[in-house]
Amino acid sequence: MNSPNLAKLELETERLVLRVSDENFVGVILDYFKRNEEFLREWEAVKDHKFYTIHYQQEALRDEISRIAAGGTFRVWLFRKSDGFSRTIGSVALNNIVYGAFHSCHLGYRLDGEEINQGYMTEALKKVIEFAFNTMGLHRIEANILPRNMRSMRVVEKLGFYNEGLAKKYLRINGKWEDHIHMVLLNEALHALND
Template sequence: MTLPVITTVRTRLTVLTPERACLMLDFYLRNREHLRPWEPVRDESFYTLDHWRQRLRDGYSQFFDGSAVQLVALDESGECVLATCNFTHIMMGMFKACHLGYAIDKEYEGQGLMQEVVGAGIGYLFNELGLHRIMASYMPANLRSGALLERLGFEREGYARDYLMINGRWEDHVLTALINPAV
């Protein structure tokens, strides 16, 4: 199995190797305040090169053991992360499903880039890995995320109270899923 390289109109998606940890660190430093309302509280170690080297080592291993595909969308030069698109908790067997999470650089929000990136990632998971279901959740206040998932064809399946600890407090989430029409 080789690392994916998925080309979209504006990006190239791949799984970053630990040697490229500086790209992830740069993305999260640039977007620290932008992402704060939608993510867990991050301690200062999250914003270090050592953290990102280890995290990319883990992601690389998870790709090869089949438990996750953590994609980054790089610009044309391959030197700047524009967005992330993570498919985690991949379970095969009779379930063939995973969870989806994503983030976009504040400078690219509202330009259709996240739909382009997540759509390409979904295509890879459905067509190359044969997954049947991709699940995603979003906070009701995150209207952009809800609209994105709807445009991508995700259907609402439920509502979970106090579902995830986000920015220091338990937040409700809308639960959605997308079923692979080809499987």
């Protein structure tokens, strides 16, 4: 991989700081999940009561930092510059990062229910995609989106993702196997260099 120490990374956009967060941010991250428990339920896997504890989130952050250091995952938490680091409004993750002949990953993202329709996620995703393609050297980013999640679909379409088809019963969301639309973005600059 062609990148700096991802476990200590911080990126900036016009309004946001995107930061890899360790155990020092456990309270802020737990607060995010508690604030958004109802809002996220429709879009994510079922979480039991342990998920909403400091201990669980500390373990999750330790595990995540290990996976980031190993190069298989990359997640940044979104902080508005106006808030400092006292409150996060979401996260963007590149999961299942594979190099070799693949050079690809899966994209996941979540935003605070009170912050939707303000362009924060588009702003954050642009920066993470730029980093993934230009610094990490990835060739392909895949996002799998519930067909009814029109806000999420609009965000990736604005960023140039295209529809590669429907994955039937792809992920278990809120206790039910759900179809997902498979959206893809290719690193055209990398692709052009190899053509």
